[in-house]
Amino acid sequence: MSATLLPEDRPLDAHRASRSRETKRYGFFPGCVAKESCKELFNSTMLLADKLGIELIELTAASCCGASVVNDINRDVARVLNARTYAQAEALGLDDVITICSTCTGHMRAANKELLESEERMDQANAILGKFGAKYNGGVMVRHLLWMLIDDIGLDNLRKMVVRPLNGLKVAPFYGCHIIRPENVNGWESARNPHSLEDVIEALGGEAVDYAGKTRCCGFHVQLEKDGIAPNMVGQNMRMAKDHGAEAVITPCPLCHLALDGYQQDAGARWGRTDLPTFHLPQLVAFALGVPAEKLGLNKHLIDPRTIMVERELIS
Amino acid sequence: MAKIKLDIFRFDEAVDTIPHRDLIEVEVPEATTVLDALETAKAEIDGSISFRRSCRSAICGSCSMNINGVTSLACKTNCKDVVKEDGSIAVDPMPNFQPMKDMVVHMDPFWDKYARLKPYLQPQDKDADHATERRVSPDDMKKLVDVANCIMCATCYALCPVVSVDPAFAGPAAIAYAYRFIEDVRDGKREERIAQISEDYLWLCAHCYACSYCPKHVDPNNRIVDVKRAAIKDRVMLNERGPRHALVVAKTIKQTGMLAETEVILGTVGRFNVVGLLKALAPLAPRMAYRGKTPPPFVKPIPKVNEVRTIFESLEVPVS
Numbered sequence: 001m002s003a004t005l006l007p008e009d010r011p012l013d014a015h016r017a018s019r020s021r022e023t024k025r026y027g028f029f030p031g032c033v034a035k036e037s038c039k040e041l042f043n044s045t046m047l048l049a050d051k052l053g054i055e056l057i058e059l060t061a062a063s064c065c066g067a068s069v070v071n072d073i074n075r076d077v078a079r080v081l082n083a084r085t086y087a088q089a090e091a092l093g094l095d096d097v098i099t100i101c102s103t104c105t106g107h108m109r110a111a112n113k114e115l116l117e118s119e120e121r122m123d124q125a126n127a128i129l130g131k132f133g134a135k136y137n138g139g140v141m142v143r144h145l146l147w148m149l150i151d152d153i154g155l156d157n158l159r160k161m162v163v164r165p166l167n168g169l170k171v172a173p174f175y176g177c178h179i180i181r182p183e184n185v186n187g188w189e190s191a192r193n194p195h196s197l198e199d200v201i202e203a204l205g206g207e208a209v210d211y212a213g214k215t216r217c218c219g220f221h222v223q224l225e226k227d228g229i230a231p232n233m234v235g236q237n238m239r240m241a242k243d244h245g246a247e248a249v250i251t252p253c254p255l256c257h258l259a260l261d262g263y264q265q266d267a268g269a270r271w272g273r274t275d276l277p278t279f280h281l282p283q284l285v286a287f288a289l290g291v292p293a294e295k296l297g298l299n300k301h302l303i304d305p306r307t308i309m310v311e312r313e314l315i316s
Numbered sequence: 317m318a319k320i321k322l323d324i325f326r327f328d329e330a331v332d333t334i335p336h337r338d339l340i341e342v343e344v345p346e347a348t349t350v351l352d353a354l355e356t357a358k359a360e361i362d363g364s365i366s367f368r369r370s371c372r373s374a375i376c377g378s379c380s381m382n383i384n385g386v387t388s389l390a391c392k393t394n395c396k397d398v399v400k401e402d403g404s405i406a407v408d409p410m411p412n413f414q415p416m417k418d419m420v421v422h423m424d425p426f427w428d429k430y431a432r433l434k435p436y437l438q439p440q441d442k443d444a445d446h447a448t449e450r451r452v453s454p455d456d457m458k459k460l461v462d463v464a465n466c467i468m469c470a471t472c473y474a475l476c477p478v479v480s481v482d483p484a485f486a487g488p489a490a491i492a493y494a495y496r497f498i499e500d501v502r503d504g505k506r507e508e509r510i511a512q513i514s515e516d517y518l519w520l521c522a523h524c525y526a527c528s529y530c531p532k533h534v535d536p537n538n539r540i541v542d543v544k545r546a547a548i549k550d551r552v553m554l555n556e557r558g559p560r561h562a563l564v565v566a567k568t569i570k571q572t573g574m575l576a577e578t579e580v581i582l583g584t585v586g587r588f589n590v591v592g593l594l595k596a597l598a599p600l601a602p603r604m605a606y607r608g609k610t611p612p613p614f615v616k617p618i619p620k621v622n623e624v625r626t627i628f629e630s631l632e633v634p635v636s
Contacts, residue, residue: 032574032575032576032577033575033577035574036574036576036577036611036612036615037577037604037609037610037611038609060618060619061618061619061620062573062618063569063573063574063618063621063624064569064573064574064575066569067565067575068523069523069561069562069565069566069575070562070565070566070569070633071541072541072544072545072548072559072562073544073545073548073562073563073566073633073634074545074566074631074633074634075545076631077566077627077628077631077633080627080630080631081569081624081627084623084624084627128626128627128630128631131626131630132620132622132623132626134623177522177523177524177525177526178523178525181524181525181526181528182525182528182535182537183528191529192386192529212385216477216524216526217477217478217522217524217526219477219478219481219522220522221522221523221524222478222519222520222521222522224557224561224580224581224584224585224596225519225520225557225558225561225584226482226517226520226557227595227596229478229481229482229520229522232481232482233477233478233480233481233522236477236480236481262600262603262604263600265599265603266599266600299607299608300607300608300609301607302603302604302607302609
């Protein structure tokens with residue numbers, strides 16, 4: 001990787017199209033929650049990678065992305081923490097980094113954009129990284145697993161790989177704010193009318209449910225600030241999903257998963273019981289691709305998805 | 317010319333108990349704004365259709381409404397960009413407001429939140445002899461121009477999911493406008509202003525970026541973060557859950573490289589605040605424990621965590 005590349009010369013995803021389709025090794029940034037509360041997400045991602053025939057190499061010395069929260073304290077720290085992660089990825093030759101969390105995706109991409117757009121910020125980051133002998137050259141691309149599935153595997157291939165179609169299971173997509181907004185940071189698809197999750201649901205043989213709540217907020221980031229806010233936001237969105245016929249929800253974000261899976265019960269008093277089981281994106285993809293259901297950690301969910309899976313004759 | 321079916325929300329609080337919808341077909345030129353289509357419907361078909369409008373060019377901020385479910389300025393939205401396959405466009409009043417008549421809503425809660433800010437300059441030397449002007453450097457002014465573009469159309473307020481569940485939240489526009497005075501070098505009430513907006517739930521912003529759809533690119537989402545940083549820098553009302561949450565997240569990242577979930581919960585709600593912890597966690601915590609989903613009590617530091625500490629120290633990031 002050349003150190004002389006200037007930010008002006010390389011738009012954020014310049015190498016997306018030119019990247020070889022044969023590349024099967026990715027840097028893998030699981031994020032904190034997949035290593036703590038949502039281990040089932042980490043495990044099902046690794047099982048999915050096996051099925052897809054790709055290698056996810058975890059960036060084990062990477063730090064937290066800043067989780068949108070440390071921005072509230074300091075304008076630079078999240079950017080430099082992420083620059084450190086990118087420097088590690090570059091040093092390992094893993095400049096194609098995959099995340100499995102909407103918040104990680106948004107904030108890592110925001111940091112990368114800031115670094116690539118400003119020589120001053122890149123110099124500031126490298127001055128600090130230099131204290132421990134690291135350097136970021138600006139060659140990393142961060143994508144969510146969802147985008148990688150569509151970009152690199154392809155929906156047609158995915159459709160062909162399905163061995164256990166979802167029998168028209170009605171699945172409501174729930175994107176999670178930071179994978180779509182701000183649009184100038186993510187920009188992979190329209191923030192107002194995204195359809196990547198719908199495309200994946202349909203490739204797996206499910207039926208995507210359209211409802212206004214799919215791009216709204218789950219309230220996770222303010223669940224501790226004031227009691228009752230996050231459950232209300234969850235209830236509002238899940239009510240909409242249920243009223244549009246959803247039998248289950250899929251989300252690419254473990255933070256949304258914690259909120260949707262955890263708070264629906266508490267939201268019942270105001271919004272009526274919804275009890276929609278919520279799948280992590282890789283869980284449902286891995287299931288359709290033939291990973292045994294008992295390996296996917298479905299028993300860890302507070303609203304057990306196995307009930308609807310038995311009902312729809314997906315498992316016995 | 318193009319035919320467009322306007323699917324219009326109709327309601328008059330003076331006579332109606334429930335709203336109904338009218339489907340009105342209009343013929344308009346190919347490149348027509350939603351506002352022009354509504355004007356045509358009002359002029360040619362039904363004069364009773366009500367909506368606010370004035371400038372027709374995204375300056376007055378009157379014609380904010382829901383267009384196919386997304387809040388936007390009708391004068392800035394082209395019909396051909398939003399028209400559905402069946403040739404229709406759904407027009408509704410802004411959410412998060414009480415409807416008055418058709419697309420006209422009661423704006424009072426929105427204005428009340430502005431009024432609470434005392435949205436005028438309160439200089440330190442207000443009683444001094446004003447023989448000399450108060451000068452502001454171009455750099456200081458640059459920080460304020462984006463927010464000065466706000467046309468108070470309330471699009472951000474209507475889009476805000478926190479406002480929709482808790483009307484006590486100040487909302488994006490008011491916080492952005494608070495920033496406009498907090499960062500004005502001529503203003504003398506910086507601390508009072510930060511305290512007031514903190515009381516109006518500055519820290520309840522859910523980081524969802526819905527307000528990044530601002531039609532005037534004020535991006536209230538970024539200004540909200542700026543006001544939070546001002547609160548941290550000036551150490552105003554830091555004993556609330558919001559700032560405690562941000563600080564403890566930073567602290568756990570500095571210590572372990574990871575966001576340590578258990579420590580963040582304890583540090584935000586208060587380690588010894590048993591009632592608070594019970595209220596915040598019950599009944600979720602037992603349900604999670606039953607499913608074996610409890611976050612680990614301690615997080616093992618990542619390899620080379622000293623590098624992370626170096627970053628925090630180099631940038632002098634406060635963690636308490």
